[in-house]
Amino acid sequence: DVKVTQSSRYLVKRTGEKVFLECVQDMDHENMFWYRQDPGLGLRLIYFSYDVKMKEKGDIPEGYSVSREKKERFSLILESASTNQTSMYLCASSLGGTNEKLFFGSGTQLSVL
């Protein structure tokens, strides 16, 4: 079974802090994604990566950056956390090519105080 592991289930940070959310997948997937999930808004794409060191902005990239130095790891960085970034963050991966099924991690509930 594909496993997508997010480093923390719950995280509490202060406004202005730099925050790192880590995601690791163990199935050699090409594509990795970061979404945030908010009630009534569904899942919104922040960034995605289709190869090592390659990244592309999603629909809401402002205030975020990403890093993919190794194929299995995709990090989401909040340079200066703000209260409106309080949310559930979901990482996902897909094999690539014609296999586009997304596998999700369990999510990180981030609270910015």
Place this chain on the structure above:
Amino acid sequence: GQQVMQIPQYQHVQEGEDFTTYCNSSTTLSNIQWYKQRPGGHPVFLIQLVKSGEVKKQKRLTFQFGEAKKNSSLHITATQTTDVGTYFCAGRRTGTYKYIFGTGTRLKVLA
């Protein structure tokens, strides 16, 4: 802004009743996927539809992709309490890797 809308946002049904959620995109999609998220869980892939007018069935679940590839539906026949959760559609924009998720429909099944 959000370009894939789902209706209804919430649905409460009695066990045994049918349920349908609808997904509408403002643009043509390459394909559409459906996911189920149980309360407290993460989205889990159900199915992918690629062809215009495609219909697929999984036991009591029937999925349709519209002729214009702009809308889709998920129909559950004779709901059970295990069907509880939020159902999301996710459409891929033509020419990109981006999957845009719908707003989701939260289903409650009353025993």
